[in-house]
Amino acid sequence: MPETGPAPLPDPDTAPRSGRRSRPLRVAEAIKSWVVERNMRRGDRLPGEAELMARFAMAKGTIREAMRILEAQGLIETRTGPGGGSFVGEVTADRAKALLANYFYFKDLSVADIYQLRRALEPELAAALAGKLDADQIAALEGIVARYPRPAESAEEERDQHVASLAFHRKLAEFSGNPLLGFVVDFMASILADLTVYRRLYDPPNRALYDRGRASQLALIAALREGRAEEARAIMRGHMEGAEALMQAQEAQVMRRFIAE
Incomplete structure (x- = not known):
């Protein structure tokens, strides 16, 4: 059916979340x-x-x-x-994440802010994936863990291990059949990686974080492979809680060092 008139423009005086717009x-x-x-x-x-x-x-x-x-x-x-x-056109996931990261750059996010959301979402993601991953997907997760077979011996190696460890969670998000859940989990892992680097949360190396994180990931892979959904949920929940506590301690240590300097 032909259109006879111009499309109406949004009224800037009634448009939500903004005042007058150009x-x-x-x-x-x-x-x-x-x-x-x-x-x-x-x-x-x-x-x-x-x-x-x-x-x-x-x-x-x-x-x-x-x-x-x-x-x-x-x-x-x-x-x-x-x-x-x-x-x-279509906005890519990488572009959307970059725009969101720019937004949150000015919000002074803390480790607690990020883990509050991770604790709510990632255990459910793990449970949903239990028994659903094929051999190639399991191998991809194992390949990520294989990148850090031993504790870091320097701050730079610790930084690289932090980023690689978060890639494990981004890969889980990639396997999600829920595009919204996958995007949010991936974004949180991405922004935590950036936060770790910007605030030097990898220095000094944290052996407890390495030991607990790697053990949790290996246990989670086994639960995912064997379809143990409740166990996968519990492992991820414990991993989130432990990682948050250790990362907050690292954050506090960095702040004390910053103040001392």
Whole structure:
């Protein structure tokens, strides 16, 4: 059915979570709504500039700025040459995590903040995966643990082991059949890895954290392989609780050193 008028723009005075917004931002939101209403998918072609100007009753400069906003967000892709134009894009998981990390950079996250969420989600993820992983997936988890067969002997080695250990949890998230759960768990592991490096939570090396963490991961792999869901949940819960306590102690030690300096 043909559309006879321009799509209405969101009212900046009633739009939630913001005050007045610029006209290009309002047009960008209207274009996104228009795409969603038509159930458009990645790769679908968007109307040309002239049609967008007519559809949204806006000048060329406003439309171009709105399209630049959407392109910066990863929501549209522009191609040149024959067959070129603007197409619906898709925000990648890596881009979404990078944007979220930038947001939380200014929130002064603590180890306790991160583990509060990890304690709630990761035991359930482990239980859900018990008995569901194939031989290649189990081997991938074992391969990660094999990266740190012995305790670190330097701060730099400890840092690398911390990051590798968190890769174990990111791999579990990858295996999740729930894209939202998988994304959140992966993001938490990613931001904890960044926090560990930025705040030097790996210095000095923490033997207790290594021993407990590696033992928990090996026990968890066995429970996952054999389909013991309740045991997998309990192992992950204990791992989260123990790791949080040890990481908080490490964080406190780093802060004492910082104050002393």
